[in-house]
Amino acid sequence: MSENKIKPRTLAGFVELLPKDQILFNDMYDKIRASYEKFGFAPLDTPILEYSEVLLAKAGGETEKQIYRFNKGDTDISMRFDLTVPLAKYVAMHQGELAFPFRRYQIGKVFRGERTQKGRFREFYQCDIDVIGDETLPLMTDAEIPAIIYETFTSLGFSDFTIRINNRKVLNGFFESLELTEKAADVLRVIDKIDKIGRDAVKEELIKLEMEAIVADKILEFIEIKGATDEVIEALTNLNIDKGAFVTGVNELKEVVKGIRGFGVPDSNFRIDLTIARGLDYYTGTVYETILNEYPSMGSVCSGGRYDNLAEFYTNKKLPGVGISIGLSRLFYKLQEAGIIEASKATTADVMILPMNEDLTYALNTAKVLREANINTEVNYSKKSVKSMMNYANRIKVPYVIIIGEDEEKENKVTIKNMTTGEQTTTNINDVVKMLK
Amino acid sequence: MSENKIKPRTLAGFVELLPKDQILFNDMYDKIRASYEKFGFAPLDTPILEYSEVLLAKAGGETEKQIYRFNKGDTDISMRFDLTVPLAKYVAMHQGELAFPFRRYQIGKVFRGERTQKGRFREFYQCDIDVIGDETLPLMTDAEIPAIIYETFTSLGFSDFTIRINNRKVLNGFFESLELTEKAADVLRVIDKIDKIGRDAVKEELIKLEMEAIVADKILEFIEIKGATDEVIEALTNLNIDKGAFVTGVNELKEVVKGIRGFGVPDSNFRIDLTIARGLDYYTGTVYETILNEYPSMGSVCSGGRYDNLAEFYTNKKLPGVGISIGLSRLFYKLQEAGIIEASKATTADVMILPMNEDLTYALNTAKVLREANINTEVNYSKKSVKSMMNYANRIKVPYVIIIGEDEEKENKVTIKNMTTGEQTTTNINDVVKMLK
Structure with missing residues (x-):
């Protein structure tokens, strides 16, 4: 490379895929989008850039440090770091123009200047759905969310996954019964780690929160209630805790479970898991995590929950909602790394036409017929040898090749190769269309 | 609004659409993407952020001033301002892993801190296709591009549009014959304005470039060669200019025209226009502009051309290419402003189910059947009055509503309303599926 060339390179933590991988990625993207639309969600596409004041209204600590923030002229600008804050801003701004419940999905890139490490990206896709109510939102919506998760992961080709469900009110009511309300946030933070650090370490950390060992044991017994969904609900009921939040939470869980079954989600694909709290502060009711059972080390591939108030930093209007997010870039990376998904085609073409004749009229007509039948078609104009054209076709892994030589043209046929x-086989174009459809 | 709320607002020059408009936008996006894929182009999705050194290798002047550029830690970062520079970087970086010709499309947001004005955005979508060759690229590719433009704009619902074609070699050879080679860039810049400022002003500006009036007249006569495609080619041939570039250019035009016809693009949708030069410096052969004939004031809605060397700033490898770009955000804005496109639905749902009964089982089953038939379905869980639910359905303009009351459930039917x-009409669900498909 000569001295005055600039070395082409991409920022650390930023990804650009090779064509075959991009096609595989887009396939997942399309399936997620189609699943969200199947439930009638409307698309939203907010800007990548926002006023820092608006975007960081709530942020703090770690999040704020990771933000890409800069000045352009006098304007203090930040790049979005999730799709929830822009949604809150959008709903607060446009509340008069939206019909509620507002059902929106957004699939887009978000930016976080995290320390770079394997499988962690600074620019990555999130795929979010949220349903936002005006003052109230039916509990049935909480049951619809697992149905959407089920549809989405089924359409992605998974069957062995479990949607774990819990309810923050059950947790909160339980803590209230132990007079741990003020420490609830801390306790939640600790029990959230049980999968990572284990029972003993959790107990130790709980005791450090200044509670008696017997109380810590009660917490552990509670979050270890296991079994079939109805057994867990029965066990919760049998605890006879009469705190309002607890009773409400258990009733919500019951209703949500009934709804999930109504939506046709098999019992094998969801269960109640009392250890799930979700780290974020704003969840107030149902919470979700989704585990690919054969790959538990991936962690949750789709999480979310119910919150009381989406946009309290921007508006006094109460906007309760429920939503989930799929971290697509990370999921894609993990699935590829585990060999669960594998790229094949490096082209969107279903067919490549290899014309052997000097005159391309017949080849171009053939391409036109195929495209009119919605068959994606590339014509190879290279006028190179058959071998060389076949090599190219093989490299981009086009599924079919159509060879057109003098004989084919004379007989008004084409030769198609799988x-x-x-x-x-050599046949007429109508048969080819039928075969490829 | 209480004192401590932050006013939700969006940066000037940045757009977020209401659901009905977003759906309309996505419809155009999808049609463009499908058209590009119909010709077998592979998707590419480069990062929004790049090293400034890499992104600005070529930039200068106006472009550089508009860049969103900032430091994160020690890294000098810029946001992409087009999709061509990232493509050049990508191809230079990954040349060993790509099969050539590399046919890629990219649809994505780009960022330019322009002065804000109506219909000019700081964040906007570009929809690009390019075919990149390794050292050489068949001329037939130049003929394929208008076929893709034709497919794209036809699929967007347009019929009265003209793809204007020219060849820079014809222009350059002509200037050479007038011994204006050194001034060619200046002359091109001047004649590019003929639609805006008119013949006389162009002549004046040409004379200011220090040429005799008779030479300026020759230039004007030349670029005013009009008529049917074959007449223009004949007129060019009859000029008997023996400069190499001119002869090559006319032959290329002839070949490209033949190819365009071979692709099935009607003569009414393309013509040679010798006034087209395209401002950018790097076009070297065929150039394109596309005009919606009923809305000429919109200017070109799809432009591009052939270039000799995509990535000369990054690599010594010669990478000739040909490509086009559609400025989707601007096109969408202009089409909406002119009333050519109009939003309808504010939901992706085809059907909304209104359950009248307390128990939702039958309604949810109905939704499941519809979704399994790929009919996007929303269930209204609000338990509000029929009137209130109908109001909501009307507001989001869902095409069909299904009402399920006691009678319907008893008879295993549904009532569907257009x-x-x-x-x-009240009928069974299978008939509804058939009707909606």
């Missing part, structure tokens, strides 16, 4: 099986 | 015509 590039996977090697099978080859 | 929200446009008001027609209502």
